[in-house]
Amino acid sequence: MNLSSILVQTSRNLKQTWGTQIMTLITVSLSVLIFSFFFLVFLNLKHAGVRLGENIRIIIYLNSEIPPSSQPQIIKKIKSFDKVEKIVFKTRDAAFADLAKQLGPDRDVLNDLNADFLPPSIEVYPAKNLASLARIKQFSDFLATLPKARKVQYGRGWIERLGYFTQLIRLIVLLSGGLLVLTATFMVSSTIRLTVVSRHTELELLGIFGASKGYIRIPLIIEGLLQGLLGSGLGLACLYFLFSWIKTRFTGPGLLNIIHFSFLSSSIITAILVISILLCTTGSIISIRKFLRI
Amino acid sequence: MDIHQAQTAIIEFIKVNKTYPPDVIALRDISFAVKAGEMIFLTGMSGAGKTTLLKLICALEHPTKGMVEVAGQDLSKSSHKELQHTRQKIGMAFQDFKLLPKLTVYQNIAMPMEVFYTPKRTIKDRINYLLDLLNLNGKENIKPEKLSRGEQQRVALARAAANYPPILLADEPTGNLDLENSKRVLKLFKQLNRAGTTLIIATHDQLVFEDHPNQTLELTQGKLVLKGSAAREINETLGEQT
Numbered sequence: 001m002n003l004s005s006i007l008v009q010t011s012r013n014l015k016q017t018w019g020t021q022i023m024t025l026i027t028v029s030l031s032v033l034i035f036s037f038f039f040l041v042f043l044n045l046k047h048a049g050v051r052l053g054e055n056i057r058i059i060i061y062l063n064s065e066i067p068p069s070s071q072p073q074i075i076k077k078i079k080s081f082d083k084v085e086k087i088v089f090k091t092r093d094a095a096f097a098d099l100a101k102q103l104g105p106d107r108d109v110l111n112d113l114n115a116d117f118l119p120p121s122i123e124v125y126p127a128k129n130l131a132s133l134a135r136i137k138q139f140s141d142f143l144a145t146l147p148k149a150r151k152v153q154y155g156r157g158w159i160e161r162l163g164y165f166t167q168l169i170r171l172i173v174l175l176s177g178g179l180l181v182l183t184a185t186f187m188v189s190s191t192i193r194l195t196v197v198s199r200h201t202e203l204e205l206l207g208i209f210g211a212s213k214g215y216i217r218i219p220l221i222i223e224g225l226l227q228g229l230l231g232s233g234l235g236l237a238c239l240y241f242l243f244s245w246i247k248t249r250f251t252g253p254g255l256l257n258i259i260h261f262s263f264l265s266s267s268i269i270t271a272i273l274v275i276s277i278l279l280c281t282t283g284s285i286i287s288i289r290k291f292l293r294i
Numbered sequence: 295m296d297i298h299q300a301q302t303a304i305i306e307f308i309k310v311n312k313t314y315p316p317d318v319i320a321l322r323d324i325s326f327a328v329k330a331g332e333m334i335f336l337t338g339m340s341g342a343g344k345t346t347l348l349k350l351i352c353a354l355e356h357p358t359k360g361m362v363e364v365a366g367q368d369l370s371k372s373s374h375k376e377l378q379h380t381r382q383k384i385g386m387a388f389q390d391f392k393l394l395p396k397l398t399v400y401q402n403i404a405m406p407m408e409v410f411y412t413p414k415r416t417i418k419d420r421i422n423y424l425l426d427l428l429n430l431n432g433k434e435n436i437k438p439e440k441l442s443r444g445e446q447q448r449v450a451l452a453r454a455a456a457n458y459p460p461i462l463l464a465d466e467p468t469g470n471l472d473l474e475n476s477k478r479v480l481k482l483f484k485q486l487n488r489a490g491t492t493l494i495i496a497t498h499d500q501l502v503f504e505d506h507p508n509q510t511l512e513l514t515q516g517k518l519v520l521k522g523s524a525a526r527e528i529n530e531t532l533g534e535q536t
Contacts, residue, residue, distance in 0.1 A: 002411040016396065202394050208352060209406040209457075210382030213374070 009219035010226070012202075013195045021227070024191045028231025029238065031183040032276055035176040036239050040264055042169045047260065049162060058124045058136070058154045060143050065091055065120040074122070074146060081142045082135060083127035090123060092116045119150065136163070184231070184276055188224045188283030195220060196291045203292065217288055224284025225277055232276030236269060303327035303363075304461060304492050305351055310360035312346050312516075320346040322516045324360070328494065330460070333487045335503035336496040338513035344496035345389060347513065348463045351494065352384045353377055364461070382410070385459030389466045389496075391450040393438040399425075399449050400434040406457045424452040427482055429475060443470040451479060455486055462486060464495045468502055476501060 014021055066074060066089060075087050090098070095118040100107045124143065126136060140152045196203065206216050240263065247261045264272075305328040312321040320343045328334050336344050349355040350362050353369045362369045367380050385406070393402050400421055407417045425431055428448040438446050447470045454462055464483070468476040480502065487493055497503060503510055512519040 005408055005411055008408070201392065205392060205394070205405065206409060208354065208381060208386060209409045210378050210380075210384075211409040212378060215409060 005215070006218050006222065009215075010222045013199065013219055013223050014226075016198050017191065017195050020191050020194050021223075024187045024227055025231050025234065027183050027187045028227055028276065028280065029234040031176075031180040032232045032235025032272065033238050033242075035173070035180045036236060036264065036272055037242065038169060038172045038176050039268075040239065040243065042166070042173050043264070044261055045162070045166050045169060047262065049166060056126060056136070056154065058126065058140055058143060058152060060122040060124065060146060060149050061119045061151045061153070062121060062148045063119075063150050064148055066122070066148060077146065078122075078124060078143065082139050085125040085127055086123075087125070088123040090121045092118055092120050095119070095121060122146075180276070181279060184228065184279035185283040185286070188227050188280040189287040191227070192220055192224060192284045192287035193291050195223065196287065217292065220288050220292075221281060221284050224280045224282075227284075228277035228280030229273065231280065232273050235276075236264075236272060239264075302330050304330040304365055305494070306361075306363040307347075307350075308361045308363075310350065310357045310362060312343070312350065312355065313358045319516055321350075321357075321513075324516075324518050326511060326518060328492060330492055331487070331490050333483065333493040333506065333509055334495070335506060335510045336494055336513065337498060337503060337510055339498065342513040343516045344513055345465055348386070348465055348494065348496055351461070351463055352381060352386050383460045385454035385457060385462045387447075387451045387454035387462075387464040387467055389469070391438070391446050393446055393449055393453075395437060395439050398435050398437055399430065399441070402438065402449055403453045403456050406453060410457065412457075420456055421452070424456060424482075427478065427485075428452055429478055444472065444475055447471060448475065448479065451482065455482060458486075458489070459491065461492045461494070464493070464497075466497055466499075467495060468497065468499045473501070 071089055078084060078087060093115055096110070096115040099118065100110055103109065122143075124139075126139065136154065140154055143149065144152045203216055243261070243263050250261075307324050307326050310321055310324040311319075313319050324347070336347060338344055346355060350357055350369075351364055353362075353364075353372070356370060364380050365383050367376055369377065369380065372380065394405075397405075403421050403424065404417050407420065412420075421434065425434060428451065430445060430448055430452070433441065433445065433449075438449060441449065447467065451464065451467055454464065462483075467479055467483075471479060476499070483493055483495065495502060
């Protein structure tokens with residue numbers, strides 16, 4: 001197989017259907033951009049969740065202290081529901097000491113109070129992953145059923161919202177992934193079909209001259225491969241510019257400061273490129289098998 | 295190119311019938327053999343079946359009945375790969391030229407050579423030679439639509455002959471040519487034939503075949519009237535088979 005000959009054939013294909021080629025390139029790029037954008041948001045939220053999860057604890061206020069002999073049983077019960085980092089049992093005295101420590105120079109206000117006015121508690125530190133974070137409501141509901149539990153407290157509102165939002169982004173990632181598969185495969189497939197139709201006489205002549213299947217088909221497959229490579233490359237380049245723009249505009253004090261924006265890793269970029277190339281090449285092969293009758 | 299296989303039939307038709315749907319009979323019971331290195335003229339009126347016969351040789355059409363054998367290969371039983379190899383041995387100049395309008399004259403002629411990955415230098419030399427021989431000098435970078443019918447016809451012939459094919463089929467090669475250019479085309483055919491190429495030339499131009507009465511096959515309403523060596527050969531072949 002002669003490379004220059006194949007490249008000449010490929011460039012002829014591209015020249016003859018350049019309008020459609022550009023449309024396909026834009027469509028593939030947009031699909032890759034949409035998918036990788038939401039994937040990037042998802043990954044950053046996941047990292048943010050993990051970071052936030054480091055500071056999360058669920059406090060179970062108790063009616064009375066749990067004797068040390070019963071503590072292993074309680075620990076076993078808590079761990080049966082979900083993974084936890086740490087479980088701390090706090091007596092009334094320990095809670096009082098903590099409060100005094102937090103008040104610092106103002107600890108004098110506690111002087112006239114009894115040390116037993118604070119309830120004993122159990123502090124549960126959930127595992128530092130997003131799955132645990134998303135299940136924190138169910139976890140806290142479960143903890144409320146523990147013996148002697150009076151009230152369960154955690155930063156409820158924003159944790160729930162972050163969990164729901166992350167689930168929504170995960171759904172969008174899946175949908176946009178599906179969109180990428182459809183557009184890459186079908187758009188490239190129709191473009192190759194158009195090439196086959198527009199070059200029908202030439203391809204038929206090549207068959208008459210005794211050209212091998214490879215000589216006729218490989219340029220069409222390369223066409224699909226190029227669409228995948230250039231389309232995903234362009235999409236990822238646009239995503240990088242968008243990412244840089246967002247990072248410059250939105251970092252600093254404010255809500256978004258809790259998120260440390262980071263771009264896709266080189267392995268993910270490579271995976272997106274390879275998958276796009278494979279999808280577009282598949283689209284090309286489907287069209288060749290269906291429409292090329294030589 | 296070594297294609298000198300004298301006394302061997304390179305093309306053989308045995309009881310070939312071709313009917314186009316619904317019931318248009320193009321060829322009836324055609325049997326003949328062409329030896330390697332022969333030059334055969336296929337004559338007959340328009341619609342006699344000349345083009346169909348040529349298309350059967352390069353497997354662009356398939357017989358309804360009978361057998362077509364080219365270079366030892368039964369075309370109806372050939373695999374795609376075998377068919378591809380057989381077609382590589384055939385150069386075909388179509389009656390409607392089949393030139394690609396988006397390519398230049400040079401690119402059109404180069405096509406069959408590119409299929410064989412012929413070096414660029416060789417392609418250039420061969421094209422320059424053919425353009426010179428067929429009086430097409432200076433036309434290499436022109437698109438076919440800018441050429442006259444006669445010039446287009448000669449480009450189609452140059453393309454068919456470009457690859458030194460062992461078999462060359464030409465459908466009405468002088469149909470649009472004046473006397474001088476017809477002679478140039480005949481010169482090309484004779485040159486190719488001298489080099490060993492087997493030629494089948496479908497024509498109703500008497501100038502082309504008048505000097506070769508023994509090499510003429512005449513088609514009349516799809517039936518073959520054999521003349522010359524081809525008739526003798528097929529009679530011998532069929533006699534051996536029965």
